[in-house]
Amino acid sequence: MQGHALGVDLGTSNTVAVLRWPDGRTRPLLFDGQPLLPSGVLLDEAGRLHVGRDAQRLAQADPARYEPNPKRYVDAPGVLLGDREVATVDLLAAVLAAVAHAAVEAVGYLPPATLTYPAAWGAQRRQVLTEALSRAGWPAGTTLAPEPVAAARYFAEVLRRPVPVGSALAVFDFGGGTLDIAVVRNDGPDPSGHVGFSVVAAGGVAELGGLDLDAALVDHLGRGIATTDPDAWQRLRAPANAAQWRDRRRFWDDVRGAKEMLSRVAVAPVAVPGVEKAVHLTRDELERLATPLLRRAVVETAGVIAAANLRPDQLAGLFLVGGSSRVPLVARMLHADLGVAPTVLEQPELPVAEGALAEHRVAHVPAQAAAPAPVPSPQPVSAVPVSGSPTSPAPGSPMPAPTSPAPTSPAAQWAPPPVAAPPRRVPKKLLISAAAAAVVLVVAVVSVIMFLNRNGYDKVPFAAFSDVGQPLSMANRSYYVWTHTLGDRAYYAYLTDQKKMTVVAADATTGKQLWTTQVIDASDNWQGIRAVPGAILAYADAIGSVEARRLSVLSPDNGERLWYVDLFGEDETFVIGERLVVVDRKNNKIIGYDLGDGTEKWAHDSPKDQYGGTTTAVFRAQTKKDLDGPADFTGVALDPDRDDDTRLVQIGADRSVRVIDATSGKINAQQTEVADPGDLTTVYDGQLFTTQTSEAVELIAVSLDALDKPRIVYRADQAARRAVSISPCVGDRICLLERTGGDLKTTQLVALPTGDGRLWRQPAHEYDTIVPVGSHVVVQSDKSGEEHVLGFDAEGEKVLDTAGVAARVNGSSILLFGKPPSTSPGDYNVVGWALGDPQPVQLGALTGVRSASCTWTTKVIACVGDEDLRLRRFAK
Secondary structure, X not given: OOOOEEEEEEOOOEEEEEEEOOOXXXXXXXXXXXXXXEOOEEEOOOOEEEEXXXXXXXXXXXXXXXXOOHHHHOOOOEEEEOOEEEEHHHHHHHHHHHHHHHHHHHHOOOOOEEEEEOOOOOHHHHHHHHHHHHHOOOOOOOEEEEHHHHHHHHHHHHOOOOOOOOOEEEEEEEOOOOEEEEEEEEEEEOOOOOEEEEEEEEEEEOOOOHHXXXXXXXXXXXXXXXXXXXXXXXXXXXXXXXXXXXXXHHHHHHHHHHHHHOOOOOEEEEOOOOOOOOEEEEHHHHHHHHHHHHHHHHHHHHHHHHHOOOOHHHOOEEEEEOHHHHOHHHHHHHHHXXXXXXXXXXXXXXXXXXXXXXXXXXXXXXXXXXXXXXXXXXXXXXXXXXXXXXXXXXXXXXXXXXXXXXXXXXXHHOOOOOOOOOOOOOXXXXXXXXXXXXXXXXXXXXXXXXXXXXXOOOXXXXXXXXXXXXXXXXXXXXXXXXXXXXXXXXXXXXXXXXOOEEEEEEEOOOOOEEEEEEOOOOOOXXXXXXXXXXXXXXXXXXXXXXXXXXXXXXXXXXXXXXXXXXXXXXXXEEEEOOEEEEEEOOOOEEEEEEOOOOOEEEEEEOOOOOOOOOOOEEEEOEOHHHHOOOEOOOOOEOOOOOOOOOEEEEEOOOOOEEEEEOOOOOEEEEEOOOOOOOOOEXXXXXXXXXXXXXXXXXXXXXXXXOOOOOEEEEEOXXXXXXEEEEXXXXXXXXXXXXXXXXXXXXXEEEEEEOOOOOOEEEEOOOOOEEEEEOOEEEEEOOOOOOOEEEEEOOOOOXXXXXXXXXXXXXXXXXXXXXXXXXXXXXXXXXXXXXXXXXXXXXXXXXXXXXXXXXXXXXXXXXXXXXXXEEEEEEEO
């Protein structure tokens, strides 16, 4: 039997950890005698972070310094606690340090562990978890696993419920803050003999959880209290001092307790602070208030199942996990609507963490554990300093043994950076270009790019860096900075103390400042800027999908705001020709606006499926020009082709596809039963390419002109092969990364000709990102600390195999950075490489820059330093 192992479910409201002992027994870690650790964090006046119940107790005295749900802010750079902003990664690290402390107390050292994450989280969010683990002092070997995969392993291996090979299980994870739904398929044994589970469809409602049920109950009770004691309700609704804030929190806690009690009894009392008599909640009231919220959950569940090309009766089971799923109405409504009897446990908080142990066993070949050392009286995790020097163990080593008289533990070792310097926000996918998309130090790793190109492209005449004019000063030092280069302009943006964005335009040939402006509206969060011909787009941001995030369209002549539009949640934008197209997910529409004045030119409702689901995916038609120009650290073109092909392709929840002319709004063609919104899809060279899986992965092609009958252009040669990425590549091909089940070492790059030519494939072990570079293609892994790229030419010959981070300059030349971009000031050695030359050109160092802010043209690179805006030339 293996040694100790740990499975951790870092939840929005509560965190759970399950420990496996060498004899195979499992039990949850206890925090203050309880299996649930509240995920809340408080920053005290001395600058120390407190976690869990200690944080909750301290929050009664100073609620403004407490954040109960830090996981909800994973996309934000930081959270304001009292008078200081604390980096979100540090809040998560504090929670993980508490788990580490409990594990060390239980077994004497921190055992190998697996931490779970929502299936819908991309590489940027996963990197936040990786950074939090590092800051909490966890060993480098700690792994991440999707939450529904862990739940499926618990269902199959602990509950021993059958999930035959090829069949799928739906996982309904209803936690305190979010609802996550996934369909997980049994892919059969991998080469090592372990069963492989993979997520084939995922969805959910980010703003729906047990907290929302609590809010509905509080509002219901409040209306009654307001009629009998309006002063008492006013104090609870809008507390004005610390005592009233304590009363408010106590009231919410009592409501939550009554909700949980109603799963066992028909009536539950709720004490009202400042009111003599308690009020009562009945199960009927709970179910009446919860039904509209849960109806949305049921519809979303049906939509995710349909996105997996399954009917509910084809599932091997419906597994309910997460604390909020114990509300009896949840299972009843799912059963009534889907016809599947859900499986729900007495303690639905535990399966994901315990299932992570099974996933850990699959993912690891155990190493001999070091002899555990006892930990005498470790420092309480409830008092972690916010400043100091972190001391983490060497990668792969066990946690160090404590020394007397100063005991150590993962909790005591962890010390985040000063709260005065939080990292910059990670922008949302597809909304902004390079400057905003490269925000977290791992975003570069996630999709970093490529190089090599010689066929038909002019080489960039690289030369050592030289300054273009003098650096431009910022009005104030800011950690939130962006750039976007376009043609002969360089645009910079940074935030002021008033939470407003300042935008600066400079001449890219002289470095001279042309104008500066401040965006009219203030916002707690910003995503960044994006420059397009005729406009500059300034994206504000908001936490969650309820609050609006304003997009301001500025004039490139003087920075004056021309117009604005409010976006919500995961709304997307596309600029095509003279149109700004908004995928309005809140109102289930796609709308075309005049880029110059904001006039609405056309609008279409998005298709719904038979369950009322509104999931939609929209793709811009790409041309070969999109593969040839400068691209940011994530591979997104800095100046995409906007005129040669003005079509958008929309895939609806009902599997329909329609081709829309972005200029006129005319629907040129439409067809039913083509693809699902969640399918891997790309639109290139007049065709839609999408992957579908029956027995083996297939690539389907459809002409945009007629949306004729889909035709199969490729089928994997093994049934267990699955596609993980798709992209246009090497001029006239479509590239796939495919692998067997979840075995990263079986990954191959497959290049398929769209016309004449031969198919070729090359090993791409553990790589998961494709980025085209003209007539070449590059793949890169998103593993932090192992930045490495492979490049292949049009015939499949390997032409690049090197460490580093590459960025496309044009179809034949790249910039190669010695280390991943960062939001903190640092020095970066950079080389320029023109394909066909035997050696790169040493450009020199970018010193003291926040390299994640950098963007470039084919001649200059714009970056933000610690206190200034810089422009440097790298081409003759």
